[in-house]
Structures are given as structure tokens and as C-alpha cells.
Amino acid sequence: MVRGLPVEAKEALDNALMEHGLRSTKQREHVFSVLLHKRDHPTADEVYARSRQEMDSISLATVYNCLETLVGCGLVRAVNYEREPTRYCPNLHEHAHFQDRRTGRVYDVDLPPDLMKKLRAVLPEGYHAESIELYFHGKAEAENS
Amino acid sequence: MVRGLPVEAKEALDNALMEHGLRSTKQREHVFSVLLHKRDHPTADEVYARSRQEMDSISLATVYNCLETLVGCGLVRAVNYEREPTRYCPNLHEHAHFQDRRTGRVYDVDLPPDLMKKLRAVLPEGYHAESIELYFHGKAEAENS
DNA sequence: TTGAAAATTGGAATTATTCTAATTTAGTAA
DNA sequence: TTACTAAATTAGAATAATTCCAATTTTCAA
Numbered sequence: 001m002v003r004g005l006p007v008e009a010k011e012a013l014d015n016a017l018m019e020h021g022l023r024s025t026k027q028r029e030h031v032f033s034v035l036l037h038k039r040d041h042p043t044a045d046e047v048y049a050r051s052r053q054e055m056d057s058i059s060l061a062t063v064y065n066c067l068e069t070l071v072g073c074g075l076v077r078a079v080n081y082e083r084e085p086t087r088y089c090p091n092l093h094e095h096a097h098f099q100d101r102r103t104g105r106v107y108d109v110d111l112p113p114d115l116m117k118k119l120r121a122v123l124p125e126g127y128h129a130e131s132i133e134l135y136f137h138g139k140a141e142a143e144n145s
Numbered sequence: 146m147v148r149g150l151p152v153e154a155k156e157a158l159d160n161a162l163m164e165h166g167l168r169s170t171k172q173r174e175h176v177f178s179v180l181l182h183k184r185d186h187p188t189a190d191e192v193y194a195r196s197r198q199e200m201d202s203i204s205l206a207t208v209y210n211c212l213e214t215l216v217g218c219g220l221v222r223a224v225n226y227e228r229e230p231t232r233y234c235p236n237l238h239e240h241a242h243f244q245d246r247r248t249g250r251v252y253d254v255d256l257p258p259d260l261m262k263k264l265r266a267v268l269p270e271g272y273h274a275e276s277i278e279l280y281f282h283g284k285a286e287a288e289n290s
Numbered sequence: 291t292t293g294a295a296a297a298t299t300g301g302a303a304t305t306a307t308t309c310t311a312a313t314t315t316a317g318t319a320a
Numbered sequence: 321t322t323a324c325t326a327a328a329t330t331a332g333a334a335t336a337a338t339t340c341c342a343a344t345t346t347t348c349a350a
Contacts, residue, residue: 022296022297023296025296025347059299061339061340064337065298078227080225082223083306083307084337085337086337086338098268109267122241123243123281127281127283130282131281132279132281133278133282135279136276137274168315168328169316170328202329204330205307205330206330209306210329228337292350293350296346297344297347298345299341299345302339302340302342304338305336306335306337308335309334310333311330312329313328313330314330315327316326316327317324317326318323318324319325320324
């Protein structure tokens with residue numbers, strides 16, 4: 001069962017929404033709490049299913065709206081592997097993603113502190129990256145199930 | 146106008162198809178030549194439009210089939226930015242992609258020879274990457290149009 | 291409390307892609 | 321060459337994630 005947001009998360013959410021001129025709503029708060037509660041890179045459908053367990057009136061369209069809002073506020077990252085449904089990740093540390101070929105599951109991969117700088121350095125003059133996404137795909141050993 | 150394939154490309158194609166137990170067809174050859182002729186990361190629709198200029202009977206389904214085949218043979222890479230249509234890239238050198246936020250255009254970014262090794266090294270024990278995709282998104286200066 | 295703007299909602303619409311079943315083609319063996 | 325078989329192509333239908341739309345509800349500031 002998903003409890004409400006920890007105060008710090010609630011504050012981060014309210015601040016981020018405020019900064020972007022957006023309102024705090026119980027749906028946004030709940031969707032955010034769903035993402036924080038189980039950090040397994042769920043799809044919008046999965047977030048919808050989990051959200052309805054405690055907020056049965058929430059609609060799929062709202063889940064999409066909330067996820068887009070959270071991404072827009074920088075609280076959540078969208079993870080796209082090929083043409084699979086978008087997954088959502090509330091990990092704000094610098095990290096990459098690894099998808100297991102067999103299970104399809106996605107894992108966070110921590111990055112050394114200077115790696116992003118090094119990656120940025122490979123860009124030719126005149127190219128300014130606002131975001132950098134690093135995706136691994138392969139086999140992860142000894143995964144449960 | 147798209148001419149036929151250079152002999153070397155034709156050989157690379159036939160070899161790759163052969164190795165994968167697939168047949169050489171004029172559609173596969175033509176789609177490959179379309180990709181090689183203008184390396185601007187076209188979508189399937191764009192490849193379809195270009196292909197029809199010289200092969201008016203080719204179908205969209207075949208273009209999708211050929212592109213999938215070429216990707217499967219390792220002759221072409223699929224490039225996915227967010228939920229945009231997949232783009233196709235016949236550059237076989239190790240490289241990353243950069244998308245300009247304003248134009249949506251995608252550019253190849255050469256990578257230093259040891260970078261992929263370094264990236265692989267960030268994976269924890271037990272994770273084996275079969276592919277690594279590095280996506281930049283941002284502003285490219287002084288682009289024509 | 292009230293009014294306006296923003297957010298939510300259910301359902302329809304969109305669209306890139308995949309699927310299907312019929313036809314055509316490529317490659318092989320006689 | 322011919323005939324055969326498996327593979328490839330084709331047109332159009334189907335799929336599925338996401339977005340759009342118009343109506344209702346909610347938030348927040350005055």
C-alpha cells in the first residue's frame with residue numbers, strides 16, 4: 001500500500017510545481033508518491049493501475065498528464081527503450097539505464113561523478129547538450145525470476 | 146536521384162544477408178541505397194517516400210520489413226528520440242547521436258576510440274551490455290535553416 | 291465567497307508500427 | 321529450363337501507446 005509523500009518529497013514537489021507556475025493537486029501528489037514507492041521504472045499503465053489502488057477515481061489521461069508534468073518539472077525522468085512504452089524514473093542522481101534483454105526490466109546504473117563532463121566533451125564546437133541519455137541493453141546475471 | 150549501390154556496399158549487403166540466412170532482393174537493395182544516399186536519419190515514412198521515387202511499386206510494409214532486416218543484419222542503426230518515429234542510420238562507426246531541439250534534426254557524433262570501453266566499465270558486475278546508445282539533445286548553433 | 295484559470299475526466303482520435311492472408315519472387319534441384 | 325519450396329512482398333486491417341477534446345471540477349487569489 002502506498003502511503004502519502006514524505007514531507008521532504010512533498011516539499012520538493014510543491015517547490016518544483018510552484019517554480020513552474022503549476023498547482024499542487026492530490027492527483028499529482030499521488031502519482032509522484034506511486035513512483036517513489038516502487039522504483040521499478042513502471043509504464044504509464046502500471047502507474048495508472050497502482051494509482052487506482054488508493055485513488056480509484058483517477059483517470060488514465062490524468063496519469064499521463066501528471067507524469068508529463070513531473071517530467072517537465074525535473075522531478076522524474078522518462079526512460080525510452082526502442083518503441084516500448086515510456087517508463088518513469090524518480091531517481092534524480094546522475095545515472096544511466098540498463099535493460100535486461102530477457103526480462104525487459106530496467107535498472108539504474110550509477111555514473112562516476114565526472115563522466116557526464118567527459119561525455120559532454122565529445123561534442124563538437126557549437127553543440128550544446130541540454131540532456132544526455134545513456135542506455136545499455138544486454139544480459140543481467142542472476143536476476144530473481 | 147538515387148543511383149544503385151556502390152559495389153562495396155552491395156557486397157556488404159549481400160554478405161550480411163547471407164550470413165543471416167536471408168535473401169537479396171531489389172527492395173532491400175534499394176532501401177539500403179536510399180539510406181546510404183542521404184544520411185540525414187530519415188524516418189520510415191521518409192524512406193518510403195524516397196524509395197518510391199525510383200521504385201514506385203514498393204509498399205510501406207516492405208520498407209518497414211527492409212529496415213528491420215537491415216537493422217537485424219547490423220548494417221543500419223535505429224535511432225529513437227523519445228516517442229518520435231524511429232529514424233535510420235547507416236553509419237557503422239562507433240558514434241552517438243545529437244538532436245537539435247529546434248529543428249528536430251539528428252546528427253552523428255564521433256566518439257573517441259576508447260569511450261565505449263569506458264562506458265562499459267561503469268556497469269556493475271554481472272551486467273553485460275550488448276548495445277550502448279548515447280543520445281544528446283540540445284541546441285546546435287548556426288544550422289542552415 | 292467568488293471568479294477565472296488550471297486541472298481532471300471519459301471517451302474519441304491519432305499515428306507509428308505490426309499483423310494477416312494472398313500473391314509474387316528467389317534460389318535450388320531435377 | 322522447369323518446377324518446387326520457402327521466403328519476401330504487398331495492401332489493407334488491426335493494434336496500442338499516447339494525445340486530443342469538450343465538459344466538469346478544483347484550486348487559488350482577490
